[in-house]
Amino acid sequence: MAKNVMRVAVLAMPQQLIIVLLLLLYMWALLHATAAAGGQRAGCSSKCGDVDIPFPFGIGVDCAWPRFDVVCNQSFTPPRPYTGEIEIIDISLEKGEMRFYSLVLQDYCNNSPNTTESSGIYSNFNATDTPFLFAEERNEFTAIGCGTIGLLWGKDDGSYLTGCITSCASLDAAAHDGEPCTGLGCCQVPSIPPNLNVLNLDWGNPSLVPNYAWNLGAPCSYAFVADKGWYNFRREDFGHAGSKRFVNRDGHKRVPTVLDWAIREYGSCSGSVAPACVSDHSHCNNSNNGEGYICKCSEGYDGNPYLKGNGGCIDIDECHLRTKSSIYGQLYPCYNGSRCQNTDGGYKCICRFPHRGDGTGKGCKPIIPLRIVATLATVCAMVALLGLAWFIRCEHKAWEQRGFFESNGGQLLKDMGVTTFTQEQLDTITNKKRTKIGKGTFGEVYKGLHDDQEVAVKYSTAKSSIRRGKYEFVKEMAFRKSISSNGDGTLGQKASVNEIIVQSQMRHDNVVRLIGCCMETEVPMLVFEFIPNGSLETVLHGPDLWALSLPERLDIAIGSAAALAYMHSLGLQSIIHGDVKPANILLGKDLVPKVSDFGSSKLGLATKEVCADKNYIDPVCMKTNIVTQKSDVYSFGIVLIELITRKKAKYDGRNVQSDFVNCHTDNNARREMYDQDMLHTDAHSLQPDQCIECLDTMAAIAVRCLKDDVDERPTMAEVLEELKQLRASNELMV
Ligand SMILES: *[C@@H]1O[C@H](CO)[C@@H](O)[C@H](O)[C@H]1NC(C)=O
Numbered sequence: 194m195a196k197n198v199m200r201v202a203v204l205a206m207p208q209q210l211i212i213v214l215l216l217l218l219y220m221w222a223l224l225h226a227t228a229a230a231g232g233q234r235a236g237c238s239s240k241c242g243d244v245d246i247p248f249p250f251g252i253g254v255d256c257a258w259p260r261f262d263v264v265c266n267q268s269f270t271p272p273r274p275y276t277g278e279i280e281i282i283d284i285s286l287e288k289g290e291m292r293f294y295s296l297v298l299q300d301y302c303n304n305s306p307n308t309t310e311s312s313g314i315y316s317n318f319n320a321t322d323t324p325f326l327f328a329e330e331r332n333e334f335t336a337i338g339c340g341t342i343g344l345l346w347g348k349d350d351g352s353y354l355t356g357c358i359t360s361c362a363s364l365d366a367a368a369h370d371g372e373p374c375t376g377l378g379c380c381q382v383p384s385i386p387p388n389l390n391v392l393n394l395d396w397g398n399p400s401l402v403p404n405y406a407w408n409l410g411a412p413c414s415y416a417f418v419a420d421k422g423w424y425n426f427r428r429e430d431f432g433h434a435g436s437k438r439f440v441n442r443d444g445h446k447r448v449p450t451v452l453d454w455a456i457r458e459y460g461s462c463s464g465s466v467a468p469a470c471v472s473d474h475s476h477c478n479n480s481n482n483g484e485g486y487i488c489k490c491s492e493g494y495d496g497n498p499y500l501k502g503n504g505g506c507i508d509i510d511e512c513h514l515r516t517k518s519s520i521y522g523q524l525y526p527c528y529n530g531s532r533c534q535n536t537d538g539g540y541k542c543i544c545r546f547p548h549r550g551d552g553t554g555k556g557c558k559p560i561i562p563l564r565i566v567a568t569l570a571t572v573c574a575m576v577a578l579l580g581l582a583w584f585i586r587c588e589h590k591a592w593e594q595r596g597f598f599e600s601n602g603g604q605l606l607k608d609m610g611v612t613t614f615t616q617e618q619l620d621t622i623t624n625k626k627r628t629k630i631g632k633g634t635f636g637e638v639y640k641g642l643h644d645d646q647e648v649a650v651k652y653s654t655a656k657s658s659i660r661r662g663k664y665e666f667v668k669e670m671a672f673r674k675s676i677s678s679n680g681d682g683t684l685g686q687k688a689s690v691n692e693i694i695v696q697s698q699m700r701h702d703n704v705v706r707l708i709g710c711c712m713e714t715e716v717p718m719l720v721f722e723f724i725p726n727g728s729l730e731t732v733l734h735g736p737d738l739w740a741l742s743l744p745e746r747l748d749i750a751i752g753s754a755a756a757l758a759y760m761h762s763l764g765l766q767s768i769i770h771g772d773v774k775p776a777n778i779l780l781g782k783d784l785v786p787k788v789s790d791f792g793s794s795k796l797g798l799a800t801k802e803v804c805a806d807k808n809y810i811d812p813v814c815m816k817t818n819i820v821t822q823k824s825d826v827y828s829f830g831i832v833l834i835e836l837i838t839r840k841k842a843k844y845d846g847r848n849v850q851s852d853f854v855n856c857h858t859d860n861n862a863r864r865e866m867y868d869q870d871m872l873h874t875d876a877h878s879l880q881p882d883q884c885i886e887c888l889d890t891m892a893a894i895a896v897r898c899l900k901d902d903v904d905e906r907p908t909m910a911e912v913l914e915e916l917k918q919l920r921a922s923n924e925l926m927v
């Protein structure tokens with residue numbers, strides 16, 4: 194049981210809450226509605242019947258500014274507002290005007306030439322002690338009738354008097370319907386003087402104006418002061434009923450009349466003293482009619498300037514109004530290309546982006562003239578194009594580098610453990626090609642530093658137009674690991690790749706060590722161990738004549754032979770140098786020879802030459818086009834002769850090797866050819882006899898190497914052995 198009660202209570206709770214909430218909401222809405230509607234004080238009704246009653250007017254003394262109180266007579270449906278005796282039609286805060294129903298003066302309907310009928314209605318208006326005066330421009334006095342003098346008099350002392358006279362010979366002589374009132378049945382006084390608080394209508398003495406029209410329709414006379422433009426003449430208005438436009442509020446004929454109202458008790462605006470203008474953004478404006486002022490909202494604000502706070506002057510949202518009606522669109526113009534933005538007390542038309550200026554007035558202009566925009570666009574497009582071109586170039590270069598790397602067999606070399614460099618790395622190694630140490634048809638050689646070791650970098654500049662099939666060739670060469678030259682156009686490339694493969698495999702004191710290579714260029718670039726003393730060619734035949742003793746020469750011969758013998762000794766993988774000559778024998782520290790240049794031709798040399806250097810070439814190889822180990826032996830023989838004679842292979846248009854071979858049997862002639870400087874030098878402890886003997890032996894070896902019959906030539910190993918023995922037997926030479 195207790196449980197059930199609890200549940201009911203719990204269920205009831207939300208309903209109570211909702212009711213309370215609804216009540217609160219209702220009260221809030223009520224409060225808000227009274228505050229906002231019609232510009233009336235909170236708690237005061239802003240309407241009487243259909244008529245708005247804005248403050249300073251108010252229903253009852255408590256709701257109104259002094260003397261602006263209105264009585265709302267509820268006995269009518271809808272209720273009617275009255276101030277004093279007069280019924281209010283409407284009130285304008287903006288203009289300081291009020292319209293009311295004023296009485297029409299009616300008199301004398303002529304039934305016969307000398308009988309008249311009087312209505313006994315008089316229109317007297319006394320606005321003394323009220324805020325009202327007759328609006329001078331907004332009203333006009335009209336009199337209707339045939340033979341009528343309409344009079345209008347005013348001011349407290351009756352000092353103002355005017356009027357007009359109508360006459361018509363007959364009703365047909367009266368003005369036509371809709372014509373202006375010019376005195377034919379209807380006359381008008383177009384305006385009333387200002388500052389008029391008392392206004393009475395009356396008739397002049399009818400006997401002064403003959404009435405010719407009496408027998409034709411008993412015309413009646415009417416006179417009234419009405420809202421200007423309200424009345425249009427019609428002949429039927431002469432009738433007993435008067436104009437159909439006359440309003441019947443209480444059994445009498447009435448017309449709308451305009452009054453000016455103002456706050457009059459403190460006189461005109463004086464400085465900032467305007468007690469009635471209490472709203473923010475409001476100001477005092479002197480009344481056009483009489484002493485006093487009205488209050489106005491500042492420009493850009495709308496509302497009731499006589500009220501504080503919420504109902505007072507508030508900002509007009511011009512942008513919102515613009516969207517509602519085209520009238521506001523014209524009132525608050527905004528250039529088409531601009532965006533309307535409401536501001537406090539106004540609005541702005543913000544030009545859309547590439548434009549600037551005032552969107553409300555002269556309109557928006559482009560920020561940057563079209564011509565400059567076009568120029569800029571062109572420039573931008575060009576820059577973009579250049580950038581693209583640059584990008585493509587870089588991409589192409591990278592692509593080419595990868596391509597060369599691939600086609601040069603870079604991956605293969607990598608797999609075989611050969612160090613590969615990028616072009617950037619090479620530039621770092623040579624410090625951007627700072628020190629040039631050599632130049633040839635293949636390209637240029639620069640000194641560099643890699644891992645604290647001095648190196649020589651061979652930059653190739655030569656290019657080959659034939660690329661096809663290179664990779665296959667590299668693979669084949671890697672397989673065979675021997676150098677051959679078959680005389681096709683890609684000799685340079687093949688040779689260089691072979692050189693890399695071959696050299697990377699070799700470890701010998703007398704062989705220039707290959708440190709690595711760069712495969713990113715069309716022709717690979719090579720990095721060698723740096724050999725400081727140049728080649729045997731420059732040492733023997735160079736401009737600085739080095740003093741070379743016999744033991745030194747013998748050691749050079751032994752070292753070179755050792756290198757070649759080592760190469761030939763590698764069994765199945767044996768290597769043929771193919772281009773043995775002094776220029777390819779470099780001299781290291783202590784003149785230790787280092788054999789280099791392991792291509793059968795120089796890098797990049799697009800030559801049809803079959804075997805290397807013409808001066809050192811094996812005639813057998815020339816004939817057969819096949820390079821053998823014995824070709825190296827032949828070339829080495831010439832190197833030996835050069836060592837002994839210090840003559841170039843080709844000297845004075847002669848061949849040193851044929852000269853030497855021709856005369857070698859003649860001891861004198863042969864010994865004549867020996868380098869005499871070497872014989873007479875004191876650099877060694879060798880006796881000249883010993884020396885000659887030693888040289889004779891070397892000469893003999895050289896001659897055997899140069900035999901035309903390949904089989905008669907010794908092998909490199911034999912040459913090495915004999916040279917070593919010779920060295921040993923002359924141990925004293927050290
Ligand atoms: C309302 O109007 C009626 C009819 O004219 C009048 O008798 C009555 O006195 C008026 N009431 C007020 C409160 O003025």
Ligand SMILES: *[C@@H]1O[C@H](CO)[C@@H](O)[C@H](O)[C@H]1NC(C)=O
Pocket residue numbers: 307
């Ligand atoms: C009034 O009218 C009658 C005829 O209806 C006429 O005999 C008489 O003379 C008129 N009086 C005046 C003063 O015009």
Ligand SMILES: *[C@@H]1O[C@H](CO)[C@@H](O)[C@H](O)[C@H]1NC(C)=O
Pocket residue numbers: 319320321322348349391
């Ligand atoms: C108008 O009314 C005031 C008092 O309200 C009075 O003193 C004055 O004489 C009146 N004027 C006329 C012309 O009736």
Ligand SMILES: *[C@@H]1O[C@H](CO)[C@@H](O)[C@H](O)[C@H]1NC(C)=O
Pocket residue numbers: 477478479481489
């Ligand atoms: C006062 O109102 C008149 C029109 O009634 C206007 O021309 C004038 O500019 C206004 N003065 C001020 C200060 O608002």
Ligand SMILES: *[C@@H]1O[C@H](CO)[C@@H](O)[C@H](O)[C@H]1NC(C)=O
Pocket residue numbers: 527528529
């Ligand atoms: C804005 O555009 C309308 C039609 O799209 C045109 O009638 C009007 O004149 C334009 N207004 C301005 C300020 O350009």
